[in-house]
Amino acid sequence: MTKLIRVLTATAVLPGAVLVTAGLLANAWAGRLPDPVATHWNDGPDGATPRGLFVAVCLALGAVATAILTATAVAALRRGRPVPRVTIGVGAGFAALAPATLLSVLVPNLDVPDWHAVRSGAVVVLFLVGAAALGIVAAIVGGLPAPALEDSADRPSVGLRPGQRAYWSGRAANPAMLWLLAVVPGSIALVPAGLSWPMAVWFALVGALVAAVTYRVKATVDAKGVTIRFGLLGFPWRHLELATIREATVRELTTFGDGGLGLRFNPVTGTTAYKVRGGPAMALALESGRTVLVSVDDPATGAGLVNDLRARHVTRID
Template structure:
């Protein structure tokens, strides 16, 4: 598999799939969600945001970050710079974060009469673990081992 395909799969396809799944679930669940939805928790829900606004901002932010990460990775690849696994994984994980936040807010709001009745927001931990897993997968799929930098000039020695 070529380097370009690996980088595109890690920085575009994986975050794009997360965005598509989050958008499809938000659309499918729209009838089962209150409007507005609870977006902040401090023991009990203490803040709300309109459903359309929250979903739109999360999806738009995820798309912008995905484009930025892909552009940065492709520019580095084209210039011959190394793309370490850590950089690719962190970038892809960061791009998957907005759809994970969207789903972690929508799940506690499912099938409740209004936003005050939303369940605990602790489910966010599972979505954050999913984000980490996506970043690790992207790092191994699209990143490359960092090249060993050789020292050309000898270092001074104390003669031990």
């Protein structure tokens, strides 16, 4: 199975089959459904929508989502970019969500005299699980790494000699994030029609916690690989073995590029950024075709040590 066929199967065939099946069932059930159909439940059915409109909207949303997913994945494949499993899985599950929702609404409406007599809408859980399962299958079928790339000409090095051992640690912090996320919600409470004090305090605590987890990043490089730690407690953290890294370089990041500050993942490019500021960052190109960016101070030294250790194929410290 070629890469293109795999991608098309995961992004077009699988969610498209769900979409067609939902459309055929909706048409076959037309005579057994009330008009309008119940489309919202609380303790019982408390909202309805004309049957034809609801079916058309769900099928249209599913078709648009499937088309966008397929076009994005095929474009990434043709440009030599990775097609991450997470991207394919989430995209296919999302594309199947609209037809799954359609079926989860129509099934409780079957054979009832009117929408007020509709059965429980709890069946929606089963259809949502089905959409998630389809996403998992699509991820397995269509997730592809990027093709191997040539090494960069400006590959840094620290000149590590045979027999030498070295260790590097770099970090960066953005204390302004702590103050911003802690003070701003409280200040909003002072504005007319703003948050109440209890709500402002709650938002401030949550904001401070989020900032504490993400306002600082640290990276270490040794013969075991690269370890990245976020926040005051060093969590979340990630370890990359040297064998999984193709090369390390330095890249200049903008403050709001790559999704902004914090832990960011770009499903189209397969780039994961651990970023607390703009400026120079260590860029790790993985053998899988993905890229990991870490906004630490002195990234050139860290990248150079990664390249030297990788060239020597050092995998442990004696």
